Amino acid sequence: MSRQPLHVANTSESSDPRRLAATFFLNLGWDEKSAGGASRLCFADRPSRATAAKTTDVPPVAGCLLLWLPHKVAHGVMPVQRNCWSLTTYFHA
Numbered sequence: 001m002s003r004q005p006l007h008v009a010n011t012s013e014s015s016d017p018r019r020l021a022a023t024f025f026l027n028l029g030w031d032e033k034s035a036g037g038a039s040r041l042c043f044a045d046r047p048s049r050a051t052a053a054k055t056t057d058v059p060p061v062a063g064c065l066l067l068w069l070p071h072k073v074a075h076g077v078m079p080v081q082r083n084c085w086s087l088t089t090y091f092h093a
Contacts, residue, residue: 002077002079002080003076003077003078003079003080004076004077005076006040006042006074006075006076007074007075007076008070008071008072008073008074008075009021009070009071009075017092017093018070018071018090018091018092019069019070019071019090019091019092019093020067020068020069020070020090020091021067021068021069021070021075021088021089021090021091022065022066022067022088022089022090022091023039023065023066023086023087023088024064024065024066024086024087024088025060025061025062025063025064025065025066025084025085025086026062026085026086026087027060027061027062027084027085027086028062029062030059030060030061030062030084032059032060032061034081035080035081035082035084036078036079036080036081037059037060037077037078037079037080037081037082037084038057038058038059038060038077038078039057039058039060039066039075039076039077039078040055040056040057040058040075040076040077040078041055041056041058041068041073041074041075042054042055042073042074042075042076043055043056043073057078060084060086070090
């Protein structure tokens, strides 16, 4: 089982120019209930203040494109039970 805890990337704007992240999921027939692996976005001012009302889970199903601001939105991956395939790129300022 693998996961990535909530975090905000590149918090120092001067040292890391990434401003937009894009992830395209490639998992045909993904069953989130048995495999897990949702990307979680947290819109709280700090990840430690995350509540269900301030988070959104996006299952990694094929054809889904997820865009977020890595320097402003806390993000992570919920526990996953099998291989999960995606392509991620960052756009710089």
